[in-house]
Amino acid sequence: MAERHHHPRPKPGPVALALRVAVIAYLFLLVAWPLFLVVQNALASGLGPISDLLADPDVRHALRLTAVAAAVSVAISTVFGVGMSVLLVRYDFPGKRILNALVDLPLSVSPVVVGLALVLVYGGRDGWLGPALEDAGVQVIFATPGIILATTFVVLPLVIREVVPVLEEVGIEQEQAATSLGASAWQTFRRITLPSIRWAVLYGVVLSLARALGEFGAVKVVSGNVLGRTRTAPLVVEEKYLNFDRDGAYATALLLVLVSVAAIVAVSLIRNDRETT
């Protein structure tokens, strides 16, 4: 990321060198070493615990549920996020400033509060809308739809935060040109707007996916954490650790670590690739 403003500095001064060492030490102690130890612990007794884990039907169910909920949530929040970004950047309407501030709200709401909020509205017993939905045959809380809602809530701002700055930067000349040449709004969006924001959308999707696969607090509240039904992979980590199945906990954690590190590496590669071309 920094390469753009690269100024050759052959020998760093003593202050710069001290700062470099301090920063590396801080990040090593806070992130790198602990992360390495988890991988080491997970692989300490070979690949046995991982294959045991993958053979457990409940764990497999949890992994599948996590993947499905994450995929659906990310799909929803991508469509919503792109639409909302275009509306916020390209159009004027009353209440826009408030909406602009509110879309960031999920980032600073505690996951437990997210779960509580959804239970209060969609809870089957005495939620605001829950009983009516249950009469219509839809159970939200303690079921998959609740897990999807909670995950979508949490990842909602991520695509918007990536797409909005890019939309602002590309400007509207090309879109106006397309419109003046007779393109419909949909054609303009698909041919002009979408290609210009595709990388931003991709970063947003990858980050959302990483967050969605790992969402813990909100899912814990809305899912009921029922083994083999609504328990997701992050909940498996907690349950196994608390039940003294350390190998299982570390093995599950390793799978989740691999996915999130892969996501971060992917985003970084895309970013660098794009900046050098």
Add this chain to the structure above:
Amino acid sequence: MALATVDQATGDRPAPRRRTGFAGQLQAGSGLGLGIAVLWFSLLVLLPLAAVVVTASEGGWSAFWAAVTTEQTAAAIRLTVGTAAVVTAVNAVVGPAIAWVLVRDEFRGKRLLELLIDIPFALPTVVAGLVLLSLYGVDSPVAIEVANTRGAVVLAYLFVTLPFVVRTVQPVLEELDPEVEEAAASLGASRVTTFRRIVLPALIPAIAAGGALSFARGVSEYGSLVLLSGNLPFRTEVTSVRILSSIENDNLPAAAAIATVLLAISLAVIVILDVIQRRAVRRG
């Protein structure tokens, strides 16, 4: 086009947040889109959050106050807000230092540091707790054992809030022209003066914005503490954990009351962010 050029002129300086520019009026199609988007956003976010506040207020002010001022809850709120403030102060110093190294320093393996910064953002929080436990738990290889102490709360908050200040300061520092600093130095300014008069003023809005995000994230943190802090009442129990135990005891009004306190803090942070950024954009 005049609008667009004005916007680009101010756009030279990266405002950390969205500005409004060259906006058009809603057509039938976009109006419908806005309607659907707002409806979905309301059903998913606004209505549930409103339900929290309404449920908290149903018992009246005295019930609300009683719920949030029980000794155990008050202790949890104090611990959460106090620790988040300390961690934000640390981030306000460490974050710009990391950003400076990433932008101005050159050495092998710097790309790896870039990756490390983002990992806390993508790592599942419960796994983050397990990760920290493996170095700072029982039998810590570095003989720093913080599990089940207040140190665990500090450590967990430092981990999950790591990216915020770094990532808001970094783009500003990239845009800052080193020639201005060199000019100041050639005019006889000392390093400290150059930093204080040239670099720091440019970074303050970004540090404040990142600090606000890191404070909000710290206050709302839950997952990374589950395995790490032991959740001991009066010692290491944070506000999110209090809310969860109220939910598990089927005392939703109390849970909603404590949640409202957290929501008020989040909202205050968003307002502060907005004010800081408006000020920064105006100055730019």
